[in-house]
Amino acid sequence: MLSVEEARERILARFTPLAAEVVPLPDALGRVLAEDAVARERLPLFANSAMDGYAVRSADAGAASAEQPVRLRLAGEVPAGSVYPGTVGAGEAIRILTGAPLPTGTDAVLQQELTHTGEGWVELLAPAPAGNNVRAAGEDVAAGALLAPLGTELGPAEIALLAACGVHPVRVGRRPRVAILSTGDELAPLGETPKPGQIRESNGPYLVAAVRRAGGEPLRLGIARDREDELREKLAAARGADLILTSGGVSVGDYDLVKQILDEQGTIEFWRVRMRPGKPLAFGTLGDTPLLGLPGNPVSAAVTFELFGRPAIRRMLGAARVERPRVEVVLEGADIARAERRQFVRARLESRGGTLVALTTGAQDSHIITSLRGATALLVIPEGAGLVRSGEHVSALLLNDALPWGGE
Amino acid sequence: MLSVEEARERILARFTPLAAEVVPLPDALGRVLAEDAVARERLPLFANSAMDGYAVRSADAGAASAEQPVRLRLAGEVPAGSVYPGTVGAGEAIRILTGAPLPTGTDAVLQQELTHTGEGWVELLAPAPAGNNVRAAGEDVAAGALLAPLGTELGPAEIALLAACGVHPVRVGRRPRVAILSTGDELAPLGETPKPGQIRESNGPYLVAAVRRAGGEPLRLGIARDREDELREKLAAARGADLILTSGGVSVGDYDLVKQILDEQGTIEFWRVRMRPGKPLAFGTLGDTPLLGLPGNPVSAAVTFELFGRPAIRRMLGAARVERPRVEVVLEGADIARAERRQFVRARLESRGGTLVALTTGAQDSHIITSLRGATALLVIPEGAGLVRSGEHVSALLLNDALPWGGE
Numbered sequence A, B: 001m002l003s004v005e006e007a008r009e010r011i012l013a014r015f016t017p018l019a020a021e022v023v024p025l026p027d028a029l030g031r032v033l034a035e036d037a038v039a040r041e042r043l044p045l046f047a048n049s050a051m052d053g054y055a056v057r058s059a060d061a062g063a064a065s066a067e068q069p070v071r072l073r074l075a076g077e078v079p080a081g082s083v084y085p086g087t088v089g090a091g092e093a094i095r096i097l098t099g100a101p102l103p104t105g106t107d108a109v110l111q112q113e114l115t116h117t118g119e120g121w122v123e124l125l126a127p128a129p130a131g132n133n134v135r136a137a138g139e140d141v142a143a144g145a146l147l148a149p150l151g152t153e154l155g156p157a158e159i160a161l162l163a164a165c166g167v168h169p170v171r172v173g174r175r176p177r178v179a180i181l182s183t184g185d186e187l188a189p190l191g192e193t194p195k196p197g198q199i200r201e202s203n204g205p206y207l208v209a210a211v212r213r214a215g216g217e218p219l220r221l222g223i224a225r226d227r228e229d230e231l232r233e234k235l236a237a238a239r240g241a242d243l244i245l246t247s248g249g250v251s252v253g254d255y256d257l258v259k260q261i262l263d264e265q266g267t268i269e270f271w272r273v274r275m276r277p278g279k280p281l282a283f284g285t286l287g288d289t290p291l292l293g294l295p296g297n298p299v300s301a302a303v304t305f306e307l308f309g310r311p312a313i314r315r316m317l318g319a320a321r322v323e324r325p326r327v328e329v330v331l332e333g334a335d336i337a338r339a340e341r342r343q344f345v346r347a348r349l350e351s352r353g354g355t356l357v358a359l360t361t362g363a364q365d366s367h368i369i370t371s372l373r374g375a376t377a378l379l380v381i382p383e384g385a386g387l388v389r390s391g392e393h394v395s396a397l398l399l400n401d402a403l404p405w406g407g408e
Helices: A004-012 A156-164 A203-214 A228-236 A256-265 A298-317 B004-012 B156-164 B203-214 B228-236 B256-265 B298-317
Strands: A020-023 A053-056 A070-078 A092-096 A108-111 A115-118 A121-124 A146-148 A170-173 A177-183 A217-224 A243-247 A266-272 A280-286 A289-294 A326-332 A342-352 A355-360 A377-381 A393-398 B020-023 B053-056 B070-078 B092-096 B108-111 B115-118 B121-124 B146-148 B170-173 B177-183 B217-224 B243-247 B266-272 B280-286 B289-294 B326-332 B342-352 B355-360 B377-381 B393-398
Touching: A004 A280, A004 A298, A053 A070, A053 A121, A092 A121, A146 A156, A156 B203, A156 B298, A177 A203, A177 A228, A203 A217, A203 A243, A203 A298, A203 B156, A217 A228, A228 A256, A243 A298, A256 A266, A256 A280, A266 A289, A289 A298, A298 A342, A298 B156, A326 A377, A326 B342, A342 A393, A342 B326, A355 A377, A355 A393, A355 B355, B004 B280, B004 B298, B053 B070, B053 B121, B092 B121, B146 B156, B177 B203, B177 B228, B203 B217, B203 B243, B203 B298, B217 B228, B228 B256, B243 B298, B256 B266, B256 B280, B266 B289, B289 B298, B298 B342, B326 B377, B342 B393, B355 B377, B355 B393
Parallel strands: A070 A092, A177 A217, A177 A243, A243 A289, A326 A355, B070 B092, B177 B217, B177 B243, B243 B289, B326 B355
Antiparallel strands: A020 A170, A053 A092, A053 A108, A070 A121, A115 A121, A266 A280, A280 A289, A326 A393, A342 A355, A342 A377, A377 A393, B020 B170, B053 B092, B053 B108, B070 B121, B115 B121, B266 B280, B280 B289, B326 B393, B342 B355, B342 B377, B377 B393
């Protein structure tokens, strides 16, 4: 049997980032930079006012106070979006609005709350030392600075920063197309009533959603009955995909049909991975397309997708980080028995006064789907004997779904 | 000045869930249930085998062992997806595959590793007590059980569970259409070189991404110069939107144009909210459409969107929970000075041996966009005096973006 690490290493070795494409920045949410994003110019572009008030020469303001105001001649104004055309001389002030460029000759702004104004003059009621209420040019970003390295996933904050620094459009990795095929005579398609002995198919809908969330584009191939012609036909529809995910039929000896097709048209290896849930796994190629064969059990399919499928998709997207974040947490509630195989235990995280606590979400058998619901982490229980007891520290993979946290 | 709570309460009072629509389950990722999801039938639908092996009557297996095997007549087989047609009698066994229905008359399965077989017979090398390797009908979900209540956001796990229990298609709230308009002569549109005194517009791209991530559909209205005709024309394009977001021009006295239009065609209130960043905020209606006027500063726009815009979108989506998760964390690194206004400090969270630690992401002035980058939380610093010191506990809103964690 392979270890989880060996299996993941062998799988990831087969994947590289896909070709880059250029997209408008506002549409790059969730995409991954295919090159370093570098500032075209400094930010702020020019020294500007942090307040509505008056741009002055700090030497003029001197030790102004409410008792001893300094009166300056009001020589003009500069709204945001404009540049004051002249040079401001000694004894002069310019009305300035937030964000407007500091006029040449001035070096400080006094906010309007600390001034009095009249016809053609303004009185300063406080000093305005050099740099007062001034946002210096380049204070946030220097021209040419690295905003985000190749491999960064773009969220709203990165998009704001790239927009502010002129990075648009943006080169990102193409989204991988992931074909999804469920196999087995026992599967009733979504929306159909199961015949006697059948169960409702759930791996297809799960994988469509999970592939989307991982950043891939799902390509739904439906369900293949256990017949060679049907399997051949469905797999033919995967042409053009970057990855084929199948579920079901990976147990020992049951994969003869797939094996036969892949022996003719590609390659296949069957692995037993030292993990629970999800022991059986197949990996190979159909033509040139990598194929990952997940177990049929819904929980096993979900966990093996997380551990092997999602990293492959992230690698193709070009993400610098293909793994889920892993953090240390404190087990609470039921103890967990170690086993010969590494276990991935569905759990929910909470923060208790700054401490990360994990509670399992219920029975962990691989056919219990309810304990996937609400799971925000997989606890990684190393191989071994004895119990991991409540109160002990364990490592957790964060599933980072819509609601990753219980409330406080 | 309003408190953050007062402002949020007044805003949220204006929003209710939008009409529901019916969508195919696999396309419901990120959507919110508009009714309770209830299991159509139990799960598993029928008692089935957890192993490849032999279905037997436990009484027949008795105290079988490798030394004293029990030989049974092999009376048939049942693959997954089929039902064994007869009733199994005393002294008989049925070959069974994982997931196949337990044949009538049997009550246990012995896995094939604990058997020997020959022509027409199987020998049991271990006992098979009643229920051995049997997944009971309804063990996971009872018929009619609540799978997920109204207001639940659907992630891949919920989609798997609903699929397995026959909930398809699914009634979810319609996505809100959110019109986004940036205002100001100083803004250079994406892709254009700023003219002297101009800055690159970043709030539009930010809000497009943030609205999408919140579950809304952005409708881009572009940039309106500070001219009444242009503003009127751009706002007319918001017809049909469920919410209008503007940014810029909310500072005292600068909003005359918008005010004039909204006084004619709707209502507007200008608020000063006791918070930093983001003090100025406008809220009103254009015709019947709510309008939220965010400040122009990129960081202020982002933080006020988080605190007021996103909850409004979540409410319209029908989400039971409209706020970001809030957790207690331990401040690390620089102390933070309390202020008269509540502060929302950009920070990055890490887990250190089970303890959640927050580090600020840099300078917190409202024009510093780089400290939005990599921020995974907003630390909530209550109004007051003195310092929140490194090592003290603070409350954090989790931004839950693509990479919410520093590694360990």
